Amino acid sequence: MQIATWNINSLSVRLPQVLGWLAAHPVDVLCLQELKLTDDKFPFDAIEAAGYEAAAFGQKTYNGVAILSRAPLRDVVRNIPGFGDEQARVVAATLDAPGGPLRIVNGYFVNGQEPGSEKFAYKMRWMEALHDWLRGELAAHPRLALLGDFNIAPEDRDSYDPVGLRETIHHTSEERTHFRALLALGLTDAFRMFEQPEKTFSWWDYRMLGFQKNRGLRIDHILVSEALKPLVESCTVDRAPRKNQQPSDHAPVVAELRG
């Protein structure tokens, strides 16, 4: 089976591209971020017609996440329990898969704007809360995958300019420490389980011909638990949708799980 994540930067604008991509890549699970719409405007009918159930958690203008799944979803959690958050950034759900129940956690991590800013402090608090909540989630659901837009380039090789951008947003030591703390829970970056082309990224700035020059970052990730790790057969970035007319600035990341 295949699980995927894609920050689509407005579902209203990108719904046709999402449906088109799903038609060509009928993944079992697709986690979306930056819906930028409220749940009453979520296109449940079009998603259902494409063969998917959706657990949506949106808000007006900003943020918003959803899990699309071919199998029914249950035990849906919206945002991090106990962490009061005005912003819709997390949705989690369980589905039945060949090897047993699969827990999907979809996160739209805080951008953080600039180190030292209030938004950066919020990013740190948010990641600490996510980390602490995930410890229990992993204990309750050994077969767990954390997918989403992490807004962190975990290592220098995940950035087009690691020297020029050292300690800037997405590259700071603090952010990378938080990323490693997630790994220390027993999660593995599925992308790095395999040989990958140099300079593989998942986001490119709309400005400055970012995509054409491959000036990008790898900030969208799929992390898998110890129980899932032996089942991962591949993990790739699909650059093709970034070439669409009116593209999202992010590309989908897809992992193949055996079974």
Place this chain on the structure above:
DNA sequence: ATGGCCAATAGAATTGGA
């Protein structure tokens, strides 16, 4: 000179993204 684009809101300029 450190930007240039894109989306939402509103109905022009601002906020946020990364």
